[in-house]
Amino acid sequence: MSAQVPPTRMNQQVFKGKKKAADGGFKLLKKKADALKVRFRDYAKSIAETKQHMSTDAANAFFSLTQAEYAAGNFKQKLAEGAMTARVRVGAGVDNVAGVKLPVFTKYETGVAADNQSLGLVGGGKKIANVRVRFMDFLDMLIKLASLQTSFVTLDEALKVTNRRVNALENVTIPKIQGVLDYIARELDELEREDFTRLKMVQGMKAKQMAEEEARAEVDAANMAANKAGDATAAFDAEDDEDVVF
């Protein structure tokens, strides 16, 4: 795959350091993924609950509308005509949760004057005002729900990315580093063994040499003794006599 790393002791240290860093990073990322997962689950639950409430709010809102129609007649058409500027908007803000930036919506009232004040003058004004209130409550809840939803989707993405990084570390990076460490350890062992073997060989040769020399010395000595026994003149060899000193 890539060029092999030279199996030196220094590199062993370098890669030990890398492994430590990778292990540490892996642990941290795993923690982050777990924290995100918990949040994610919370958001999912909130959404499920809120959507149920929404059903009720919606029912109330529509009921008030029916009541208003009863009282004020057909005012819907008048509403859709004429100029229109939004009195209510939503601000798109950002919230930082567990290290992830989540989008949130906040209700924003533009302060534009209500354009359909003339609606209920004939009759049913109070009922129409009630519809307004009900639908504004409904809207508040919907804005909250929208925040939950966008946060949910964002968390989903963040969770996916974090999990991908955790898996990459676990299945690719750390095994690779471990592989290099194993290779270096094996090579260093091998070199040591070679050294050891060479040393042993040298020692063996030296020992053999010494053994040979000793054997030769013995043979010489034995020869000398043998010579002494057979040779008449050997008796006169001066080896054993003490030196005469005048």
Next chain:
Amino acid sequence: MAEVPKLLAVMGDEDTVTGFLLAGAGHRDARSANYLIVDGKTKTSAIVDKFKELTSRDDVGILLINQNVAEEIREVLNLYDQMYPTILEIPSKDHPYSAEKDYIMKRVMHMLGK
């Protein structure tokens, strides 16, 4: 980072739209309106067009859509993956809310089911 607050768009039956117009969400300018009243005569293509128009505007933050209208353009909704605007499926007077059909609830239930 001062951003102009975004609009709330509405696509639904007459009652729904009326209610939200009363609440002040309606906005109509030279370009177009941020709502669409859908009735029995409205063509699906018109709904799809308005949906695409509203979701491509960058001044729309939330799109409220009656669930029965959402059902008509379900394929388009299933492919929707933008962050803004957020699509909220809401019940209408005649069609109560059903969590199974809601596209976001599918993901929520999937998550909770894990």
